[in-house]
Amino acid sequence: MNKLPPHVQRARRPEHKELRLASILEAARSLALDKGVRAVTLTDIAARTGINKSAVLRYVETREDIYLRLTAECWSQWATALRDALGQRTDGTADELAVELCRTVVDQPLLCDLMAHAPLTLERHVSADAVLAYKLAALAALDDMAQAGARFQPPLDEEAVRELVSTVSLLAGSLWQIASPPEALARLYAEEPRLAHAVVDFLPRLTSAARTMAAGLTLRAR
Structure with a gap:
């Protein structure tokens, strides 16, 4: 033993x-x-x-249980960071919200890394109770961000902000994996000009997509 x-x-x-x-x-x-x-x-x-x-x-339970717990913690930290960034303003714009969403998530590299792993592997190697605990924690953070975002820029309601946050999280998880290749791949991208398109500038790319979506949501709301 x-x-x-x-x-x-x-x-x-x-x-x-x-x-x-x-x-x-x-x-x-x-x-x-x-x-x-x-x-x-x-x-x-x-x-x-x-x-x-x-x-x-x-x-x-497992290694995956450890990282699923950390993903839940990171979601809560992201919500806190966004709320602090938006402050008590009620005159913000959807564009400003998109920029702050991206800035605050990029400030959390662990969350960016975990976002892709959570649905692909972490949730598949733990108990249903562990998945439920994670989902409830992430949803609570999402609701917190939706409330803060809707208060910051009234043209969008909580449902629209929730949609924006969810999309930013999906994009951040995917783009992080592309923008953070293993050392061997990074070296290959640097040495081979034909693969220049594989080098992603993470924050600008994410922010551009978020700002475009925020503008679209604002038009829909009006």
Whole structure:
């Protein structure tokens, strides 16, 4: 039977379990920021945390469960960042909203990376309860952003802002993967002029698409 390393005490009290879970999540976050979500294994996370894999699995279901929890956290952080950026203004424009949406999500590289992985892999390797918890957290963040956005620029209602945020999140997840290729691919793109189209300037491309959609939503609302 696998045992904890001698220097690691098993967490028995609820508050100790919460601290251990927080350390696991922090290790996973740090590793993903260093080398990308796709490259991080459960073994990596266990090693960074200082415990073995079987011990990690006392606190989470799978590696994917760890990153789904982090995706939910990141959605909440994005909502907070957008609300802070918009402040208490009620005279903003849809164009300004689009720009702030993109700026605040690009400031969260982990979320940009996780957005593509969540539906493709993370949700497929956890329990239904874990998916439900993630979905509810993401929806709560989306509702928060919709309320803040509709207050910021009244021509769009909450439903329209929700549509804008959802589309920006989908585009951010896809564009991030294209704009952040592995080292070998990045070198190939730099050396081969015929592949110049594969080099994506992430923030400008995302912002251009968001501003266009925001303008369209404004026209529809009127």
